[in-house]
Amino acid sequence: xxxxxxxxxxxxxxxxxxxLGPFGFEVHAFKVGWYNAVLQPAFHLPYPDDTLAFVxxxxxxMFDKALKPFVKKERLKIIRDPVDQCVSHxxxxxxxxxxxxxxxxxxxxxxxxxxxxxxxxxxxxHVAGAAYYYQRKDVKLDPWGRKKIxxxxxxxxxxxxxxxxxxxxxxxxxxxFLQQSAPIDCVSTEEKRTELLEQFNFxxxxxxxxxxxxxxxxxxxxxxxxxxxxxxxxxRLLGLTRLTE
Numbered sequence: 282x283x284x285x286x287x288x289x290x291x292x293x294x295x296x297x298x299x300x301l302g303p304f305g306f307e308v309h310a311f312k313v314g315w316y317n318a319v320l321q322p323a324f325h326l327p328y329p330d331d332t333l334a335f336v337x338x339x340x341x342x343m344f345d346k347a348l349k350p351f352v353k354k355e356r357l358k359i360i361r362d363p364v365d366q367c368v369s370h371x372x373x374x375x376x377x378x379x380x381x382x383x384x385x386x387x388x389x390x391x392x393x394x395x396x397x398x399x400x401x402x403x404x405x406x407h408v409a410g411a412a413y414y415y416q417r418k419d420v421k422l423d424p425w426g427r428k429k430i431x432x433x434x435x436x437x438x439x440x441x442x443x444x445x446x447x448x449x450x451x452x453x454x455x456x457x458f459l460q461q462s463a464p465i466d467c468v469s470t471e472e473k474r475t476e477l478l479e480q481f482n483f484x485x486x487x488x489x490x491x492x493x494x495x496x497x498x499x500x501x502x503x504x505x506x507x508x509x510x511x512x513x514x515x516x517r518l519l520g521l522t523r524l525t526e
Contacts (some may be wrong), residue, residue, distance in 0.1 A: 289333070289454055289456065290310050290333055290454075290456050290459055293310075293333065293335075293379075293451065293454065294308060294310055294335070296378050296379070297335060297375065297378075297449065299378075300374070300375050300378050301337065301371060301372075301375065303346065304343060304346045304347035304371055305339060305340050305341070305342035305343030305344070305345070305346040305347050306337055306338065306339055306340070306343060306347070306371065306446070307337070307338040307339075307340055307411065307443075308335045308336070308337055308338075308449070309335060309336050309338070309406070309409035309410055309411035310333065310334070310335050310409060310456075310459065311334055311335070311336065311405065311408050311409035311410075311459075311461070312330060312331055312332065312333070312334070312456060312459050312461075313326050313328045313329065313330055313331070313332040313334055313450070314329075314330025314331060314332075315408040315409075315461055316334070316400075316404060316405055316408050317330065319404060319408065320401065320404060323397070324397070324400075324401055326400065326448075326450070328450060328452055329455065331455040331456055331457045331459075332450060332451065332452055332454070332455060332456075333450075333451040333454040333455070333456045333459070334405075334448055334449065334450045334451070335409070335448065335449045335450075336402075336405040336406050336409045336411055336445060336447075336448055337368075337372060337445075337446045337447045337448070337449060338406065338411060338412070338436070338443050338444065338445055338446065339368065339443060339444045339446050340439060340442075340443055340498070341439060341442050341443070341498045341499055341500050341501070341504065342498070344500070344501065344503070344504040344507070345501070347367055347368075347371060348363065348364060348367050349519075351363075351366075351367040351370060351371075352367070352519050352520075352521065355370070356520075356521055359516075359521060362390070362512060362515075363515065363516070363519060363521070365388070365390050368388065368446045368447065369388060372386050372388070372446070372447055372449065373386065375449060379451075382451055382453055382454065383451070383452050383453050384449060384450070384451060385449075385450040385451075385452060386447060386448070386449055386450075387399045387400050387447055387448045387450070388446070388447045389402050389444075389445055389446050389447055400448055402445035403432060403433070403434045403445065405445065405448060406434050406445050406464070407434065407464050408461070409464075410461070410462035410463060410464045410465075411434075411436070411445075411464065412434040412435060412436040412437070412443070412445075412464055413434065413435055413437075413464040413465060413466050413467060413468070414432055414433075414434045414464070415432055415433055415434070415435060415468055415474055415477055415478065416430075416432035416478075417430045417432065417478065419474050420471060420474050420475050420478065421471060422471065422475075424475065425478075428482075430478055430482055431481065431482055432478070433477065433478070433481040433490065435467055435468055435477065435493060435494065437464075437465040437467045437494075438496065438497045438498070439496055439497065439498060439499070440491050440492055440493060440494050440495075440496040440499070441481075441488070441490050441491030441492070441493065442491050442496060442498065442499040442500050467494050468493055468494060473493060476493065477490055477493045480493070486509075488505070506518070507519075
């Protein structure tokens with residue numbers, strides 16, 4: 282029987298931060314209804330509107346705090362993308378912290394049979410107040426004509442130096458009174474927003490869009506090299522031999 286929650290969200294959030302924070306992850310709460318309200322029905326999460334959910338981000342420190350120790354410990358068991366497997370390991374362990382609750386996990390790399398993603402990561406981050414999702418509609422004087430322009434999330438502390446890794450959903454916890462926090466609009470001028478979308482869409486490989494604001498922390502040189510390497514070659518950088526193709 283789903284239960285309504287007063288301070289339940291705070292208690293769940295505290296437990297999640299205790300479990301994931303030391304490994305370089307951030308969690309931000311939202312109601313499923315906030316997410317579904319801004320999307321077409323094809324992308325809706327199949328839960329009641331008041332269901333408690335959290336979006337999980339990896340910060341720059343995740344590489345050293347979670348990935349490298351995970352690879353060292355589990356090196357013979359890594360058979361797919363090491364980051365995906367590391368994130369899966371840490372989020373799945375969260376369930377142990379909630380033995381009396383049902384916890385559903387959706388990972389950023391999961392797709393539906395239609396090849397659509399199981400959730401729209403940047404929308405989730407925006408409605409949870411974690412990072413502002415800048416889109417074409419945020420630029421009044423649009424210089425791109427018929428070109429397809431993709432949006433991008435910017436974190437107020439890490440700029441573009443972070444990643445959205447998954448959702449944690451608590452189907453038995455309803456939070457009708459949870460207050461929504463707007464994400465921080467840290468790229469607030471028309472000029473900077475245009476520059477951001479231009480860099481992200483046409484020069485994303487050089488990573489300049491990530492530094493559109495002054496950031497508190499960014500990826501280390503080692504981490505930049507890792508993510509700049511084609512996925513098939515990343516095993517070698519971590520000192521792994523690929524066991525399966």
